[in-house]
Amino acid sequence: MMNIRSDGKIRFAVSCSSNMNRSMEAHFFLQKRGFNVQSFGSGNYVKLPGPSVDKPNIYEFDSTTYEHILQDLKQKDSKLYTQNGLLNMLDRNRRIKKCPQKFQNYKEKFCVIICLEERVYDQIVDFLQTRESTTGESVHVINFDIQDNHEEATIGALHVVELCKKLEDCEDLDNEIDEALSEFEANNPERNLLHTICFY
Secondary structure (H helix, E strand, O other), X not given: OOOOOOOOOOXXXXXXXXXXXXXXXXXXXXXXXXXXXXXXXXXXXXXXXXXXXXXXXXXXXXXXXXXXXXXXXXXXXXXXXXXXXXHHHHHHHHHHOOOXXXXXXXXXXXXXXXXXXXXXXXXXXXXHHHOOOOOOOEEEEEEOOOOOOHHHHXXXXXXXXXXXXXXXXXXXXXXXXXXXXXXXXXXXXXXXXXXXXXXX
């Protein structure tokens, strides 16, 4: 697993809800191994745990930087957000890119979009299917469930690297993807693997 290297031939996107934990951990692991990858969130806004369940921290996509969120949480309660790992996570994120990005606002095309939760998969598939088609290029949208906590994000990111490498190794992705996903699913039966093809 640690020796996996990409040739960068497939344009990957990874998405969770807020572009904070799961998608950024996968982005970090994939980028480190040379994959051509970008990460996104698909929710209405960036939502992070707050002092209580009914008081989350809410931020805007695309305009609020990871640096700003880091400083904001430090100012609000440095001890709490150090203990729950948010400050460490944001420190990592700001080294990867500037700010959380919303998938639905982004214009670039991808070959494969990996969603890390079924709700995210539904949002992205719905967006791609309801907007007006422009080029007719196909995109494979895959769901691979990862629980939203730091430990699971790391374990899940390693599986995402394995999945992306499997897809890159296909000589003809469109014709071989079903077989590649079946093999991968057999080794990861608990991950709720879903797959559909959408068009740009």
